[in-house]
Amino acid sequence: MKFLGKVTVTLKRGVFDPQGVTIKNALHNLSFREAEEVRTGKYFEVVIEAANSTEAEKKLSEMCDLLLVNPVIERHGCHVEPIEEMESAT
Amino acid sequence: MKFLGKVTVTLKRGVFDPQGVTIKNALHNLSFREAEEVRTGKYFEVVIEAANSTEAEKKLSEMCDLLLVNPVIERHGCHVEPIEEMESAT
Numbered sequence: 001m002k003f004l005g006k007v008t009v010t011l012k013r014g015v016f017d018p019q020g021v022t023i024k025n026a027l028h029n030l031s032f033r034e035a036e037e038v039r040t041g042k043y044f045e046v047v048i049e050a051a052n053s054t055e056a057e058k059k060l061s062e063m064c065d066l067l068l069v070n071p072v073i074e075r076h077g078c079h080v081e082p083i084e085e086m087e088s089a090t
Numbered sequence: 091m092k093f094l095g096k097v098t099v100t101l102k103r104g105v106f107d108p109q110g111v112t113i114k115n116a117l118h119n120l121s122f123r124e125a126e127e128v129r130t131g132k133y134f135e136v137v138i139e140a141a142n143s144t145e146a147e148k149k150l151s152e153m154c155d156l157l158l159v160n161p162v163i164e165r166h167g168c169h170v171e172p173i174e175e176m177e178s179a180t
Contacts, residue, residue: 008098008133023157030156034139034149036092041133043098047126059124066120067113
């Protein structure tokens with residue numbers, strides 16, 4: 001069974017994010033004064049072949065730890081959903 | 091009231107994603123044969139000052155259309171949540 005793993009990676013709170021500051025300034029220049037802070041990050045979608053969602057989540061978590069995320073400066077969130085659900089939603 | 095807007099941006103289906111292919115190959119080299127496809131993208135967190143979540147969502151959608159997303163080659167998803175909820179969750 002196929003699952004779609006979604007991973008969001010952002011810099012930890014204390015790590016300076018110059019790209020985010022630049023985007024915030026650009027938003028202000030476009031009159032979006034409501035934007036008080038912008039943090040940028042990375043996003044990954046991984047199609048995983050697994051027997052069930054628990055196994056897919058476990059594999060995705062291992063992938064994050066080994067390759068996708070640098071735990072020194074980054075934090076991440078991930079979740080897994082069956083592919084069928086994803087396709088009907090888009 | 092403050093809201094946290096979360097935006098995920100990925101390349102559209104037909105657009106070649108060489109970074110995703112490279113990551114997939116790296117995962118295979120790390121014995122993650124379950125990873126069948128990897129798509130990469132961007133992730134933004136925007137702190138928005140707004141009267142209610144409907145207004146915050148509207149503003150975030152405008153920010154996506156004007157600056158954060160290139161609709162020619164990218165698709166995006168966004169949602170908004172109150173900041174309090176986010177802080178208690180982390």
